[in-house]
Amino acid sequence: MPPDFQRLMTEAARLTRAGELRRATASIRAALGQGAAPAATPTAAEDDCVVIDVEARRVEPEPPMQKPVPASAPASVPGGQFIAGSHTDVNGAHEYKLFVPPVWHGQALPLVVMLHGCTQNPDDFAAGTGMNDAAREHGVFVLYPAQTQRANASRCWNWFKHNHQQRGRGEPALLAAMTRDVMARYDIDPQRVYVAGLSAGGAMAAILGDAYPDLFAAVGVHSGLPAGAATDLPSALAAMKSGANAPPKNTAVPTLVFHGDADATVHPANGEHAIAARAGGVTPESTRARSDNGREYTRRRYRAEDGRVVAEHWAIHGAGHAWSGGSARGSYTDARGPDATEEMLRFFREHTLPTAR
Template sequence: MRNIADTIARMARAGAPTPRNTVPSRLTPLIEFGTNPGALLGHSYVPKDLPSGAPLVVVLHGCTQTAAGYDHGSGWSKLADSAGFALVFPEQTRANNPNLCFNWFASEDTAQAGGEAESIAQMTETMIARHGLDRSRIYVTGLSAGGAMTMAMLVTRPDLFAGGAVIGGLAYGTATGVSQALDRMRGHGDTSDTALVDMVRSGARGHDGRWPTLAIWHGGADATVSVANADTIARQWRGIHGVDAKAVRTERVGTAVHRIWSDTEGRDVVEDWTVPGMGHGTPIDPLRGERLGAAGPFMLDVGISSTTVIAKSWGLVSAAKAETAAKPAPVERVAKIAIPVSPKPAPKSAPKPRAEAPTGIQATIENALRAAGLMR
């Protein structure tokens, strides 16, 4: 396990968390969605005149992000307008996590009852009931900490979700604290295939039905969450589906390498997308195809829209709308910003305003400590 000095040094080199940018929100606050044991906020987007029986996508932002900011960068609500599906965006609060990370490494927040995962499930059920949505077409996706929480939702609610997509995330149950989470992010601490599957079965509490499908997205040059985590997720989900790791189809889509594993029925159950040269963030393509999203921190213009490709894999958009050709220009690298994790303080009260930050070396040290969850 890495010591504190190493952690601080690595985070100082990566830089402090980026302040949230204010962007125009297309989302509507979601209120009265249940007991909300995880004390999360909720937002929704429902296109005008959306018919009953439409699909629903749950979208989980990454650390330092907001629901509106992630929607702006990824373009999910814009795609919902043209394709016809509803969206719900759970949002973390600083009272839960100072860096706005979903607490994917806290067992109380990734279980079926009593924490953030249950709050997200309550939002999902509320959207289905209020808008008459199709219960058989409910999906979940997320970036980074939101990607790790996406795994928690697929595990704890396999009967609710038909499929999921994890971007720059981590496998379920592999970390139970901040130090362990930091090690897993770097790709340290391997877990056996059997143990990975056992973690899922334990979290699912006796589920014996069909498991959701899963798409895994990761940057080949991700220095924040090691690409080794993509392989761990694939091993975990191939194991739960009982598919042979060697029975894989591989193709290139632009610059991305796409691998697919199918079950005995011929259903594609696990997909892995690796984008060479890409750092930590969501792949977007704001200038081509559907012209979705906007480049920025954690929103990486690499000539492929993960939003469109993911939606296509779920049958939400037609193949004609899922143009994924890469740009001829080299992959642009957006500054890699450390994904901060921190333990949940108790009680969940409003955070105190931060004093004006110092400058120079002192600022770098304090920002690294804060990113590691060691300083407020």
């Protein structure tokens, strides 16, 4: 980080409050070493505004992509396959990585869509979360869409822009179409498709659950924000700092939330709002415990009238902006917390769509 990081971020906050969004964005980029400090006149277009994770430890290079294998290719190799592919729409080709479990022989299996955070990529996210190892054990496909620097300079999903928050538009439409493409190619079980993400990816996962309840049977939001938390840069920065002011959109999709209560990048109140979108008004069952790795946590479970658990909130005490129980092989991880990967897969297994779509 540049030595004057704090000064530049303070200046960005001041400029945002003053309504000078272009100069605020330039100051944020300068703080991350991605450009010069803002000049006396605006230097960047408002459409180029990005919301970034200001505690990023590193920026990974774009990984080289292999050619995708057809769905008919054998996948029963030891350990499964982690292959590269692309989905093409009117805006061009969009790359992804896909984990194919070794138990797959053409039968319908579940799919988890994993959305990385800012500055991350599919390989980094897979390594940090350990999702492929867990998916290998449970017989699950895992799709990792890759955000590009062309779409966002910090490779964030654009959760905070109004044109990327609705069904049939922007990144939600792209991600839903990519998911359906992979489902068709690998004969995925349409009743067992899930989406999860970290930070900006968690915010986009919440949007996808809200926009496509007929596609995703459950959602995992880790260190993210609820759908509708922001519609532009100022409201995004405000939500990240102190929690969304707007009431969360109600969703019928079962939701699991993980959030560190010492997160200084995305305020923990956002986790509360994300869970309220699914379980507002329901009295939870609450337990406090310590993970095998050392961190204490509070787990709250929310049940519907029929007794089904429709939402869970895990507050990880003392944890910052990091994937709980993750590996140091990837960025944004906290090895001391409870295993968010295993808990998400467990929660997902408890939920299926009522009928095939």
